[in-house]
Amino acid sequence: MGDAFGTLSALLSALALLGVWSSIRLQTRQAEVAKFEAVRGIRGQLIQFVFDDPDLLVLWGFDPSGGEEEMREAAYLSLIFSYLKMAYAVGAITDLELISAGPAIFRSSRTRSWWARSRKTYLADTVTSEATMFAQMVDAQYHLARMREKSAVAE
Numbered sequence: 097m098g099d100a101f102g103t104l105s106a107l108l109s110a111l112a113l114l115g116v117w118s119s120i121r122l123q124t125r126q127a128e129v130a131k132f133e134a135v136r137g138i139r140g141q142l143i144q145f146v147f148d149d150p151d152l153l154v155l156w157g158f159d160p161s162g163g164e165e166e167m168r169e170a171a172y173l174s175l176i177f178s179y180l181k182m183a184y185a186v187g188a189i190t191d192l193e194l195i196s197a198g199p200a201i202f203r204s205s206r207t208r209s210w211w212a213r214s215r216k217t218y219l220a221d222t223v224t225s226e227a228t229m230f231a232q233m234v235d236a237q238y239h240l241a242r243m244r245e246k247s248a249v250a251e
Contacts, residue, residue: 129186136182143175173210177218177234185226191233198237199244208245211238 146152153167154160160167180197183189189197202208215238218231 125186132182132186136178139178140175143171146171169206170210170213173207174214177211177214180234181218181227181230184230185224191229194230194233195237198234198240201234202238202241205245208238208241211235 143156146156147168150164150168153164153171156171158167158170180189180194184194202211211234215231215235218227219235221227221231
């Protein structure tokens with residue numbers, strides 16, 4: 097009888113430890129989401145200043161040689177891809193959703209041009225596995241879009 101209680105006690109202890117581990121993991125994930133959201137919010141506010149005063153785009157490193165409209169477009173695309181990266185990192189966008197969005201995202205030649213200029217930065221971000229995977233999947237979609245473009249021109 098005592099052995100049965102010992103086994104049951106060990107089992108309950110293991111379940112309790114599993115519950116504590118799951119709770120800590122969930123809290124860590126929630127903290128990551130809050131961190132991403134805070135950074136994204138601050139970046140969004142800073143970019144809003146830029147849209148209100150386009151001369152500030154140069155301070156963000158956008159190339160003024162293409163004119164104000166091109167800088168604004170690049171800033172907006174930067175926001176879009178930043179959002180997608182964050183959403184992917186926190187699990188709000190799945191691999192399948194990101195891959196499925198590729199053809200629509202890269203339908204525009206301007207988006208393809210922006211990614212061609214920006215892709216090295218995204219591909220160099222290896223801080224998290226999510227960032228690495230995001231960049232690789234988006235880059236693969238970019239290359240597929242370029243192949244579709246070339247085959248459309250050849251026809």
